[in-house]
Amino acid sequence: MFWGPGFALTGALLELVAGGPVHTIAWVLVGLTLLVVLSLWVYSRRRFLSVRLTPTHLWQGRESLAVSRIAEVDDVGSPIGVPVLGGGWSAPRKYEELPLRLDDGSVVLAWARDGVALREALRGVVAGT
Incomplete structure (x- = not known):
């Protein structure tokens, strides 16, 4: 379920290591969006396939x-x-x-x-x- 924030953190760290500008707000939004989508997916699987x-x-x-x-x-x-x-x-x-x-x-x-x-x-x- 925490793949989204992990992905966003990895992306931000890669931008930091590459030396370019770090798009912090964009990565936070990506991480939160993926967290919400994956949370809904896990919730529906647990509820409807139990x-x-x-x-x-x-x-x-x-x-x-x-x-x-x-x-x-x-x-x-x-x-x-x-x-x-x-x-x-x-x-x-x-x-x-x-x-x-x-x-x-x-x-x-x-x-x-x-x-x-x-x-x-x-x-x-x-x-x-």
Whole structure:
């Protein structure tokens, strides 16, 4: 997250070493701009791409699903147009998809970087309820 200010500091130091005029205000503005942009990027990644499993809920991005609603974790097919947990149109890039059958017979699509670990964790939590 602090790559922007580090980049700006490096640029200012290079100008100082080169012997030319140091554009301090410009480098401060560049550093602050990059800090704000990277901070927003990190915040959005942490908020919208987070996966958290508690004994009562599965949180995916902005959406939560009660574990008591999950009926089946294994051998669930993924029909076309299945809703994706977390509020997106599809699972995020570089994330594995995990279809879940709910207690009303509907199917939703969960996702995680490690789909096998999420499946194992869900098995344990669903079996405990």
